[in-house]
Amino acid sequence: MIAINWGTSNFRAYRLDAAGNVEAEKSSGRGAAHVPTGGFRDALMAEVGDWVKDGENKVLMSGMVGARNGWKEAPYVAVPATFDQVVAGVIRLEVDSLEADLIDARIVPELIGADECDVPEVMRGEETEIFGLKSELACYSHLCLPGTHTKWVRMQGGEIAGFSTSMTGDLYKAIREGTILRTCTQHEPTDDNAFQLGVVRSMEPGDLAHHLFGVRTLVLTGKMQEQSASSYLSGLLIGHEVKTMTRAGDRVHLVGDQALCMHYANALRESQVESTVEPAGAALRGLVRIAGSLAW
Numbered sequence: 001m002i003a004i005n006w007g008t009s010n011f012r013a014y015r016l017d018a019a020g021n022v023e024a025e026k027s028s029g030r031g032a033a034h035v036p037t038g039g040f041r042d043a044l045m046a047e048v049g050d051w052v053k054d055g056e057n058k059v060l061m062s063g064m065v066g067a068r069n070g071w072k073e074a075p076y077v078a079v080p081a082t083f084d085q086v087v088a089g090v091i092r093l094e095v096d097s098l099e100a101d102l103i104d105a106r107i108v109p110e111l112i113g114a115d116e117c118d119v120p121e122v123m124r125g126e127e128t129e130i131f132g133l134k135s136e137l138a139c140y141s142h143l144c145l146p147g148t149h150t151k152w153v154r155m156q157g158g159e160i161a162g163f164s165t166s167m168t169g170d171l172y173k174a175i176r177e178g179t180i181l182r183t184c185t186q187h188e189p190t191d192d193n194a195f196q197l198g199v200v201r202s203m204e205p206g207d208l209a210h211h212l213f214g215v216r217t218l219v220l221t222g223k224m225q226e227q228s229a230s231s232y233l234s235g236l237l238i239g240h241e242v243k244t245m246t247r248a249g250d251r252v253h254l255v256g257d258q259a260l261c262m263h264y265a266n267a268l269r270e271s272q273v274e275s276t277v278e279p280a281g282a283a284l285r286g287l288v289r290i291a292g293s294l295a296w
Contacts, residue, residue: 001058002048003287006065007125008033008148013048015056020288024051032064032071040071044105052103059105060291062283063125066091066107076112076122080159083131086111087293104296108287113162121163125283126151129255130160132286134279140253144245144275146260148173152245166241172234181212184219185230194228198235199242199267208240238267248272255282 005012009031015024026047035043044059045052066074077089089109111123126145130153133140137158145151148169154161176185189195201211215233218224224232242264246252252268254261255278268275 128286191231194231199239202239
């Protein structure tokens with residue numbers, strides 16, 4: 001089988017044996033946003049066509065490949081949602097391979113909910129990470145999946161009860177590329193001390209817009225080196241997000257990129273929130289679990 005996490009910016013594929021063990025893997029920058037309309041079949045074959053020729057015809061995909069602007073939109077599954085409901089929502093594509101054999105290609109559905117003010121919330125791809133957790137879902141009540149659009153998920157009895165999204169990663173990129181702060185935030189964010197200073201600043205009086213201007217003035221006055229500004233900015237943004245999404249005494253389980261999860265763990269600690277980090281590979285484990293529940 002071939003398991004694929006096809007996001008907005010990146011493509012990741014895994015060739016699995018019958019027991020779900022990884023035999024080979026591939027990744028590229030051929031994310032869904034870079035695939036032209038009607039070009040997903042060709043993009044798929046360009047990435048994993050050799051595996052298909054070798055006889056792998058079962059393909060399970062998650063992520064933006066199933067969005068409205070993806071290959072085919074997979075209908076929403078409303079929260080609260082169980083694992084079985086997500087499996088039941090998997091859609092099947094009909095696509096011919098280069099060898100004229102049918103590929104049994106399927107897409108995991110998107111989740112939809114609403115925040116406390118009834119503004120819609122959607123999730124595409126993160127559900128596979130949630131269902132790929134190492135421990136029983138019933139063990140967790142509050143999850144955080146850091147990323148371009150970070151998801152804060154509430155669990156209840158093993159179900160996805162609700163979730164909220166923070167565009168922190170997108171905002172970080174936009175600030176560095178399109179605001180006055182771009183002149184001082186071009187260095188890579190590698191200064192952990194500056195990151196922590198940004199988190200501490202986020203806990204002080206003042207809103208985010210005010211704190212952001214301080215990135216510029218700290219550099220202008222020589223109180224912070226320009227090489228540290230990107231890290232400080234990251235700490236500010238994540239700190240404000242954590243402050244809004246949690247309360248002292250909460251316990252949060254972090255799922256996703258390990259380095260990014262550690263940044264969130266540091267910010268959570270500053271907010272007096274305990275956290276644990278899921279081992280890497282949750283998205284793949286979730287895809288394997290979903291695949292094992294499908295009738296191929």
